[in-house]
Amino acid sequence: MTAGMMPFMKNIAKAVLPFAALSGLLLFLSAREFLNPYWVQIFQMACIVAISALGLNLIYGFTGLFSLGHAAFYGVGAYTAALMTKLYVGAYGDEAVFATGAVFLGSLLAGGGAAALLACLVGLPTLRLTSDYLGIATLGFGIIMKVLFDNADSFLPQLGGARGMTGIARLTGIPWAVAGLVTAILVIRNLVHSTYGRALVAIREDEVAAAAMGIDTFRFKVIGFTAGCAFAGVAGGLYAHLYTFLHPSTFDFLKSFDVLMIVVLGGLGNMTGTLVASFAWVFLLEGMRVALPPEYIEFRWVLIPLLLIVTMLVRPRGLFGVREFPFLRSKVYR
């Protein structure tokens, strides 16, 4: 091994180690039945939500682009990935674990790619708009996509349209969800602390000044938007293969608000906050389902908005403000 390879290998090890430790621990615990399979599933859902929220944090938190269409990209990723595995898993006659895994990985990438491609197409015209107008345009895009999902069966019967898409293989497991999350964290952390990331933050802080410093603001906005949406697409692919059923209402514009709330609650441009808020959000929703007596179950959605309003009144800059976990900080300031 040459000297130049050493840091590279070290970095790979740094990425694989937390993944292996976390998923190993969880797999061990669930195999020994210490963990209820229901909660394992919720944990995976939390990972998926975190991936999607990290993507939105890149778009809104770091680049300052107000996007209300995140769920649409999540949906595009979910449908693309589901369609891929439906078409190709077992298509070559072998059901070997390796081949299925490879197809699944491919379909996740395809989901992310489709979302990114669409984001690029949508972003090119709309990212010229500013602040609230961009929000409205992306919100409109989200609703258009929902209408298209509802009518999807008229182009491709497999997609199911308003009745929902069924018969998706259940491929997402703890290793996949954790791997996705670790990848998202690492990629976004490294991106944010690179020259690209600093250009994005500069655009958020002051677009005119950023342009004056020689940053091609429009190009970087498209890059930030596309990258963030790609993560939503991957998260969607994982989601599709976790619950094995897709329905257009899951990708409603209201779901975009859910992700937005997570990002804002955690603090804009703060990855720690997004991670904590995603897990807190998913576990709180499910926890209340268990904790509340059945006759008060409707109170869940009364309490959550109240909690949200109170949090915003008390900490308008998000739960974590500008504090980050050490491993998410830039090396320069560490």
Added chain:
Amino acid sequence: MYALIALGYTMVYGIVRLINFAHGDVFMVGAFLAFYSVEKYHLPLPAVFAIAAGGSALLAVVIERMAYRPLRNAPKIAALITAIGVSLFLEYFTALHQVFGPNYYAFPRPFQVVSLEIGGVTFTNIQGIILVATLASLGGLQYVVYRTKVGRGMRAVSHDVVTAGLMGVNVNAVISFTFGLGAALAGIGGVLYGIAYPQINTFMGVMPGLKAFTAAVLGGIGSIPGAVLGALIMGQSETMTTAYLSSTYRDGIAFVLLIAVLLWKPTGILGKARTEKV
């Protein structure tokens, strides 16, 4: 009818630059107040309108005082998230069995439907009432904004909050009044909705609210004639889509239109372009 809701959005946005997501739910509360006053107390129609408008206005003022005012100097996104929170809270709180309940209710028709045919086009008296009520509210609004003292205050605050405050405008009172006035219009819209489409539930505000907001943006947000124009365009395009294409595409077409207009004129059809200063 979109026009009435759109007006509330455009006024609030024009003054505090906040997309008030709870507006659609205020509209819903207006419809429910009307429902109860007709169903339980058999009040005459003018009283129903007054109760719905007054109740909605009161609700909006309370929301503004409790949730938005403390955040006025906070980052804009905090207020926006709070608005979404208020919206969700109103929807799910009123859907509780102890409040309005989660079911659909049939809105009682306070009068008989009469159809009239003029020159081959059929009108119903419901459409007539909607038209008259909309025009009346619009006229009233124009009067309030351009001919009264509080209206002058509204325009001043919309132009520059700090300077307006220095000039002796009671900014808080003006903002409260704007929320109230917008909500009163939404409440009237709620009654009209109940009369025109006689079925209401606690989530009915979401789509009309969103479309009304879209209409406001389409026409140029902050502009009163723009909101009405945008609402007319929205209503027409939806009806056309249902008639000529397919009703399943109805919700999408409005937003296709919106994106097209925004790309062509980013501040809406009647919106004024604001040059950005460094």
